[in-house]
Amino acid sequence: MTVPAGDNSAFDFNRPGATFWFAPGVHTLASDVFGQIIARANTTYVGAPGAIIDGQNLNLYAFTGDVPNVTIKYLTIRNFGRGLDNNNEGVVNHDSGAGWVVEYNTIANNDGAGVFLGPGNIVRYNCLKDNGQYGFSMFKPPIEGGSAIENIVLDHNEITGNNTDDWESRIEGCGCTGGGKFWDVRGARVSNNWVHDNRGTGLWADTNNIDFLFEGNYIENNDGEGIWYEISYNATIRNNTLRRNAWVSGNRNLGSPGPAIYLSESGGDSRLATAVSGAPKIRVHDNLFEDNFSGVSIYENANRFCNSNGNTSKGYCTPFITPTLIPEAPRDYEYPNPISATHPCYTLVASEPYRTDCRWHSRNIEVNDNEFHFDSTVVPCAGTYCGVQALYATGADNMSWSPYTVAGVQNDVMFNNGNSFHDNKYFGNWRFAKGYGETVRFAVWRAAPYSQEAGSTLEGDVGEPPPEPGSGNALDADTATLEASIGQWATWYSAAVARSSEAAHSGTHSLRVDVTGAWGWGVQLANWPGFATTPGVKTLSLWGRLGAGAGLSPRMTVKWMNASFGVLQTDEVTLPALTPSWQTVSAVVDAPAGASTVLVSLTGSGSAGDFFYVDDVVVGTVPNTLDAASAGGEGSAGQRQGGYGAMARRRATRAAAPSP
Incomplete structure (x- = not known):
């Protein structure tokens, strides 16, 4: 016709x-x-x-x-x-x-x-x-x-x-x-596409996608990640070229990596199809990466599982739980609250098989035989995570009914889930993010206990030892690590402080803080006007562990001062509610122009008799970043926590400050 x-x-x-x-x-x-x-x-x-x-x-x-x-x-x-x-x-x-x-x-x-x-x-x-x-x-x-959409070709x-x-x-x-974007697809061949200059992620597979092959694609200049594989399963990503991706998202979200390939709560599972992907794994191999904001990020949010407020895929559960679509959950932008009291991922989540099957896991991932090129003079770097590989987890221990802890998920992702980088070739100033996102050098990443990158090479690496504790830290070594003395720590109000050998995150000592009143407490560094510092991109971090009590969330306040002792800017980071396991919080901030000294204090709430430990406190220069004058600004205040798939990463809460 x-x-x-x-x-x-x-x-x-x-x-x-x-x-x-x-x-x-x-x-x-x-x-x-x-x-x-x-x-x-x-x-x-x-x-x-x-x-x-x-x-x-x-x-x-x-x-x-x-x-x-x-x-x-x-x-x-x-x-x-x-x-x-x-x-x-x-x-x-x-x-x-x-x-x-x-x-x-x-x-x-x-x-x-x-x-x-x-x-x-x-x-x-x-x-x-x-x-x-x-x-x-x-x-x-x-x-x-299962999935209503199967066997597609792009x-x-x-x-x-x-x-x-x-x-x-x-x-x-x-x-x-x-x-x-792919949503809830089983079996997809994504091959030989030229994906470029999109205002967002290039190729995004989100929520219960199973059995994918990404092959022979040329992916470049996308504002966001080149490939994002999110709460999904069993994929092979091979023989692709990824160039200059995530420059916008990386600079906008300085508390998270802006990777070329982002594997978020995704992994391999032998119970699901492999006809297209070829193995019950996620395999990333024989790809060429060139001047992306970052490399490959393997990430898991400890709070993201079927029936939690961290599940941003509205009403969906993993393929192993029936029903696949929770009837109580509407498809809108507000997850139902309270959590459905009848769903097995609420009532039975602490027991098997629900403890395993109610959450998406970053596991059985192999990143090998790739070539990673990174030139920090080409990539518009800012923040801690420019030019990194990442294997980490974050979250908050804030759901009393959840059997998952941040520390437990971090330990699984790093050591127990079969995730491996090996036989890759690196060119440029790469760093490697672990645990909560702390970055380390190639030599540390390869050594025990991490033991990653067997057979890999880093051009120009001469195997120099890792930095000493406190290196790049404005705080002196004893204030940061408590190893030789209590440093500059002193009581302020409703608290007592002491150097303690009862618990330590690293080394043999930490700072013990005992709460002596019921109306809030504070400790400080008694070295007015503080430690010498400089303007530029900085990291703020500390580790905390509960001794006794409940609901303790120490907050570190950092005040940047000029040479006349005027406060230019105030930044804060707050630890999650402490548990008997060590936890950390970290943020990247811009110390303002004119910053000359930095004052540090800890505050919080609690009851008399409560106590906790603090260790490895850092207020220091961020490795592998430009200074504030050349970083081009900080961007937005962190990666979104809602929507489909948050890369949760704590950022500083910045108080208002006059322009310097």
Whole structure:
């Protein structure tokens, strides 16, 4: 059937099995928001050279209908959507029909996602360009037994310039932008795509994706991560090139790495499919990384599991818990509160199999035989995490009913979950983040107890010993570590302090703080006007451990002063509620121009008889960063905690201060 150019609002597209040939020229549909082509089963839509279907910035969708086996090719499909109406909607294959083939099209300047994918879809040789939210996306509610979308192919597409409507700024923490997003898909081949210059993550697989292959893709210049694999399973990422990704997100979120590949609460599981990925693992191998903000980050949020407020994938649980979709949870931006009292991930989470199966784990991940290039004179670095590899976990021990602790999850991710970096080649000034995100040198990373990077090399590394405790720290060694004396620590109010050998995070001693009153307590460094310092990017950190009591959360306050002893700026970091295990808090801040000295104090609440320990206190220069004058500003106050997949990392709470 020939479709003439011009107004096609009266054309009869209701012909199942037909082939529609769109003549050269511009084609329009009805003059209302619901002007669309309702596809019929087994139908082909093909464009002549120069055939354009134009939504006039009025029609919401181009091709709709949940019918099978539709082919769309050789068309330009543009200008669908009206303003911001198409958030989380698709223009082509709006209803995620099965067996669709979308190929050799230009799908550009539409609101929402250019293409939605459904079961058995093939999207190849298209240009998905400058769309308001995504180049492509997909969603179908889960079905009994698993994913509703299976076996998709995304091959040889150019995916560029998407998220022109900047949805992250419109819906804070939505996690809903970038080149494209996969949601709850089983079996995907993502190959030979050029994914570049998107305003957000390049390729984002979020929530219960299983059995993926990313191969032969060229991923560059995306504002966010190149590939983000989040609360998902079993993937192979090989033979890709990733260049200059996450420069924007890395500088915007200084408390977290801006990695080229981000593996967030994702891992391998032998109970799930491996037909495409090839192994019950996540494997990252034989890729080339060049001047990304950071490298590969393996991360787990201790608070993120099925039935917790940390589960930002609204109402979803892991594939091992029935129901897959919790009925009580609406699909909106507010997770239900209180937590459902009848869900097994609340009532039974402390016992097996629920303790294991109610959470997403970062485990069985292998990063090997990759080449990592990093040039800090090219990458616009700021913060601690520019040019790092990361294997870490964060969170807060703030849910009394949760069997998971931050320390326990950190220990699993680092030592017990089968995560391994090995046989990689590094070029440039790389560092390595562990535990809560503390960065260490290559030699420390390779040594016990971490024992990572067997067979790897770092160009220019001469094996010099790691820094001495306190190196780069404005505090003197005894104040920081308590090893030889109590340093400058002194009581302030409602507290007593002493150097103690009862507990230590490192070495043999720590600072014991005993609470003597019920109305708050304070200790301070008695060395007015403080320790000498300089302006620039700094790290604030300390370790704490509970002795006796409950609800103790020591807060470290840092005041930056000028040469005339005027306070320029105040920063604070607060430890999570202390437990008998050592915990830490860390933040990256900018010491203001004119900073000459720094004053430090600890405060908090508690009851007489409570006590705790503090150790390894740092107010120091951040390694592997530029100073404040050249860092280009600090960006936003940390990575979002909500939305799909937060990279939780504590940041300083900065008090208002006059401009220096």
